[in-house]
Amino acid sequence: MRLLFFALLFCFSANTAADSSVLSERVVNSKLALSKLQQTINEESLQYQTRLEQSLREVEALRAQAESIRRASDEKVISYEQLSERVRAWREQDNYQRMVVQSFFEQQNLALSAFKSKNGDLTLSPSMFEILKHELVNKISPNWQEKPVVNDKGEIIDFNVLNLGPLALAYNSELAQGGLLTRKINQTLPNIIPNIYTESQLEHLATFVDTGAGFITFDPTLGNAEKLLHKQDNVISHIQKGGVWALPILIFGLISLIATLVKGYQLLLMPKPSNDFIEKIKQIDVSSLEFNIHFKGAEKALIDIAVNNPVSEHRDDQLVAFLMQYRYRVENYLGVVATSAAIAPLLGLLGTVSGMINTFMMMNTFGTGDAATVSGGISEALVTTELGLIVAIPSLIMSALLNRKAKSLNTKLEANAIKLSKLDILSHE
Template sequence: MKLRRFFCLFLSVACLGGIAQAQDDAASLQEVAQRREAQLADALERLRTLRNDIEAQQIPLAQRLQDLDAQIRERQREVERRQRIRDNQSVELDTLRQRVSDRQRELDYISRTLLPEYFANYDASLSAGERATAGEDVRQYNLFLEKPDTSETDRLQHSLALLRDSWAQLESRLGGKRYAGEALDPEGRVISGRFVQTGPLLYFAADQGELAGLAEETTALNATVTPLSTSQNAHIVEVAQAGRGTLPVDPSLGNALAIEQTRDSLTEHLEKGGIWVYPILLFALAATLVAILKIFQVYRIRHPQPMAIHDIVKALRAGQRDEAMRLARSQPEPAREMLVAAVEHSDESVEMVEEVMYESMLSTQPRLERFLNVIAVTASAAPLLGLLGTVTGIIKTFRLMTVFGAGDPKPLISGISEALITTELGLVLAIPALVLHAMLSRKVAGVMARLEKASVAFLNGLSRKSLNQKAS
C-alpha cells in the first residue's frame, strides 16, 4: 500500500516536471518557427528574384543554344563532307595506283613482248631487196636492246621510232615502190639493178643487160632472179625504169612457178628411174607391139552368117558339091578353112567330119592365141621389175645417208626417185597390159565359140542329110 502511494507520488512529481519542461520547449519552438518563417520568406524572395533572372536570361540562352546546335550540325555536316572527300580521295588514289600498276604492266608487256614479236614478224616479212635498208634498222634496234644500260624510256623511244618506220614501210608496199639493190642471176652472179615491189610481189630488173624477172628469196643473202617470158620481162623493165606499166602477177606467190620448174620432161623423168627403167621399157615396147598386132588380127575377124551355113548344107543335100565348096571358100577366115575341110570330107561319116572340123579349130586357136603370153608375162613381170628398182633405189639411198647423213635431203633425191619411178612405171605398164590381155583373151574365146557354133550347125545339117539318104 505504501509502495503504491510512493509510486503515485513519483508519477505526480514527474508529470509536474514534464509540464514545466513542455512549457519551456513550446516557447523555444515558437522562436524557432519565427526564425524559420523569416528564413523562408527570405528564401522565397531570393527564389522569386532568381526566377525572374532566369526568365530574363532563358530566351537569349535558348537562342544561343539553338545557334550552338546549328553550328554543331553544320560542323558535323562539314566533318561528314570532309570525311567523304577523304574517303573518295583515298579510293581514287587506290584506283589511280591500280591503274598506274595496270598501265605499267601493259607497257611492260607491249615493250618487252608485243613489240619484239611484231618486229620479228616485220623482219621476217621483209623482202630480199628490203633487207639492206629496213632489215638493217631492225638489226640495229636489236643490238640497242642488248645493251645492259638501256633505260626503259630509251627502249620505248627506239621502239616507237622503229614502229613508225615499219608502218611507213608497210604502207609504201600497198601502192608499189621502186628501190635500188642487188640480186643474183640464175648463174649465181651478183647483178645491180632496181627492185619493183607491190604488196608481196617482188620483181627485179638489171641496170645493164636484159636480166629481169621475179625476185625470189633463197638461203643466200641476195634474192635470186627467175626470168619469165620475153614479153613479161620487158614489162618488168619498163616499170622499173619508168615507174609505170603492167606487171605480171602470180596469185600463188611463186608456188605455181616453183611447181612448173619441178616438172620434168618424159626423158628426164625416165632417166631419174635408174638402170631398171630400161628392162621395163623393153617389156612395154614388146607388149605394145604384140597388143597392136593382136588387136589388128583378132578384131578384124568376121564370122559366117547362119544362112551361109544353111546354104552350104543345102547345096550338099542337093548334091551340088562344087557350089557348096564355092560357098565355103567365100566365107571369112578362120571359118573358111574349117568349112572347106568339112565340105571336102562331106562324103564321109559325120564323126569323121566332126573330127576334121575339130582339128581345124585346134589349128586355128594357137594362131589366135600366139604372143598373148608376151602381154601376160609383161603384166606379171613389170611390177616385179618396179619393185626391184624400188629396192635398188632404197639401198642407194641408205648408202648416200651413210656418206652425207640425213640432214641434207638433196643427195638422197636420186635414190628416192629411182625407188619411186620404177614402181610407177611398172604399175603404169602392168595395168594396161593386164587389161589388154584379158580383153584379147576374151575376144579369142569368143571367136572360138563362134567357130564351135558354126561347126555344130554344119554337123546338125549334115546329120539330117545322112538320115535322109538312109531313109531313101
C-alpha cells in the first residue's frame, strides 16, 4: 500500500511541474504581445496627432484666407463715409509718424534739410530710416566718444561723452572733471551741469569710465531737477517777486514787531497787582515809610492818594483819574499791533488783485501760450498774499497776548482801587 501511495504522489508532482512551466511560458508570451501592442498604439497615436496638427494648421490658413476674402469683399462695397474715415485715420497716422521722426532728429541734432521737400514738408525715405536705425543701435549699445563740451567755467574742452538714452555723461581724466550734460536751446555744444557731482561721485564716474562698471548719479526727472535747482530763490529775491506792494507790507510788519517788543518789555517790567492788597495795608503802619517797601508802581500811587486824602468823593475822583491814566499807559501802542494785523492781509489782497490784473493784461497782449509771460503777475499775486499772512498771523497772536496781559493788570488794579476807596486809612492808623 505504501508503495502504491508513493507512486501516485510522484505522478501528481510531475503533472504539476509540467503545468507550471506551461503557465510561465504563456505569461511571458502575453507580456511580449502586450508590449508590441502598446508600441503599435503609440506609433499610431503619434501619426494621428501629426495629422491633427497639420489639419489644424490647414484650417487656420483657410480661416485667414477666408477672412482676407471677406475683407476684400467688404471693401468692394465699403461706403464713401467709411472710406473717408479710413483715409483720415491713415493721414493722422502719417502725420504722427512724421512728427515723431522730426522730434527724434531734432533731439539728436541731426540735419533734416536733406529730407524736406521744396514746400518744407518732411519726406520719409529709406535713407532716413537707416539713420534712425544707426542712432537707435548706438543708443542700445552706447560707447564713450570724444566730443567738445563746455565745462562749468565756460571753456570748450574735449571730454569722453557717453549717451545713455536721454542721459549724457562726460568725463575728462586729465582734468578730473565730469558730470551730467545738458543742452540749452539754440546751443550746439552741451554743457556740464555745475555743482552736481561731488568728489566721491567723480571718483565713481572715473571708475565707470575705466572699468565700465560703477555707480553714477543721474537726474531721473530728465532736466526738471536742474530747473528746480536754478529756480531756488533766497528771501530777498522771493520778496522782490511781490512787486511794489511787498514794501508796505514789510513796513507794517516791522512796525508791528517794534511795537510788540517795546510793549511786551514794558508790560513785563510793570509790577503785578497784589491779590491781598487790603490785607497787606491793614498789617502795615502807613504813617511810616514801610509801605514803600511792600508796594511799588501803581499800588504805591493808590496808597499815596488814600493817605493824603480822607474818604470822600474827591479821593474817589483822584483814584479814578489815576486809573484812567494808568489804563492809557498800559494800553498805549497796543492798537499799532492790532492795526498791522488787520492792514497786512488787506495789502496782500490788494497786491493779489494788482497781480491778477497784470496777468490778464499780459494774457490779452501775448495770449496764453507762453507761461513765462504771465507768471510774473501770478507770482506778484501769490507772494503779496503770502507776505500779508506772514505779517498778520504773528501780529494777531501777539496783539491778543498783549491785550490779555494789559486787561489783567487793569482789572486787578481797578478791583484794588475800589476796595481802597472804602477804606479809611487814617482811622486805621
